[in-house]
Amino acid sequence: MTTTLSPSAAKRVFFILSTTRWLPVGFVVGIFTLVARERGLSIEEITLYMTAQGIMVLLLELPTSGFADVLGRKPVLLVAGIVNIVAGIAFLFAQSFWTFALAAGLMGVYRALDSGPLEAWYVDTIHEREPGADVHGALSIQGVLVGVGMGGGALISGGLVAWHPFKESSALLLPIQLFVALCVVHLVATLVLLREPPRSEGRFGPRLMGSVRETPVVIRDGLGLLRTNSVLRGLVLVELFWVTGMMAYETLMPLRLAELLGSEARAGVWMGPAAAGGWALFSFGSWLGGRAADWFGLVRAAILGRVLNGLGVVVMGLTLGPAALMAAYLFTYTIHGAASPAYMGLMHREASSKNRATILSMGSLAMQGGGAVVGPLLGVLAARTSLGTAMVVAGVVSTIGFVCFLPARRHQRELDAAQAASEATSSA
Missing domain, CATH: 1.20.1250.20 (MFS general substrate transporter like domains)
Structure with missing residues (x-):
């Protein structure tokens, strides 16, 4: 497999996309739960609707990862970015238990799609030039960026809620609106910055169908490794x-x-x-x-x-x-x-x-x-x-x-x- 990005360029893209991916999350830590409570859901309903996210992750984690291994990392990350934006909008407008459950389910789909492909893309790019090279150094820096992004986003979000510049709406909505906007930025950055050659030859449609057929095989082989x-x-x-x-x-x-x-x-x-x-x-x-x-x-x-x-x-x-x-x-x-x-x-x-x-x-x-x-x-x-x-x-x-x-x-x-x-x- 060849790529147009050098290891140093791939590392820059990895760090940028890691930052744009996690900064928005900091804005909504705890906010979705508070919004649901503000809109009348009981504590029991809130804890129950949140299980929709975990259920979707459990159902889709391996299939979506196998799909990323077969079709490619970038297509899956782009789909994940779109689903994340839709989930954020769903939380903005959710008013009932079932609409919050739908939003949480969409967030679970996003988490399943997003789990692994970016990191896998980076490591594959490095190993193309330096086979078997350890990548813990870059992963360490990525962790630093995740922490800074999450903490910084949380602090800004708290300040925005305290400021409450738009009195006609809930103070909790502005962080979610900024979350959606920043998720759009991340999607565009992924589209522009991440470069990945096709993992198989031919037009996208046939490759997509071939990936669907091959994904169960990848999952089966991966699970087989746990035995051996x-x-x-x-x-x-x-x-x-x-x-x-x-x-x-x-x-x-x-x-x-x-x-x-x-x-x-x-x-x-x-x-x-x-x-x-x-x-x-x-x-x-x-x-x-x-x-x-x-x-x-x-x-x-x-x-x-x-x-x-x-x-x-x-x-x-x-x-x-x-x-x-x-x-x-x-x-x-x-x-x-x-x-x-x-x-x-x-x-x-x-x-x-x-x-x-x-x-x-x-x-x-x-x-x-x-x-x-x-x-x-x-x-x-x-x-x-x-x-x-x-x-x-x-x-x-x-x-x-x-x-x-x-x-x-x-x-x-x-x-x-x-x-x-x-x-x-x-x-x-």
């Missing part, structure tokens, strides 16, 4: 452990903070700056994770990141005051960013151009499915014991997930031994 590739199987399984800890610091943490402060309203005041600080530290952690991969190697850095992240959750459950909880939360979010570059670098080592998007989606699918099961279980545990206990258990489970990296560790040792033997032979 112990390294990949371990990397996918680690997501089931990690998502347990993530559910604690994403979902239980605000409730734990309210418990310690004695008021949901006071917890809401604390959570605004905490979320912005968390994303800022996520950016720093992502940069640090890239450096750690250089210092310790991908496997050791991945293990260290996951273990520290899980221990951070344990500390969050053991804290007895709000300030200590916030400090543990910010540490955990820093390591959340630091753990990603090495892990994703290991995932890319097990993928090829033919199945990269599918391989990446396997990890995402494990996380989505695991979260759907773990979340309610942690809620039951918290109700029957305490929030602190549930967070400690979640942290312990997340920490022991490091055992899933052991096949990758053994494989790395084998590679190192083979390389040392080869160098010894050459020097002799």
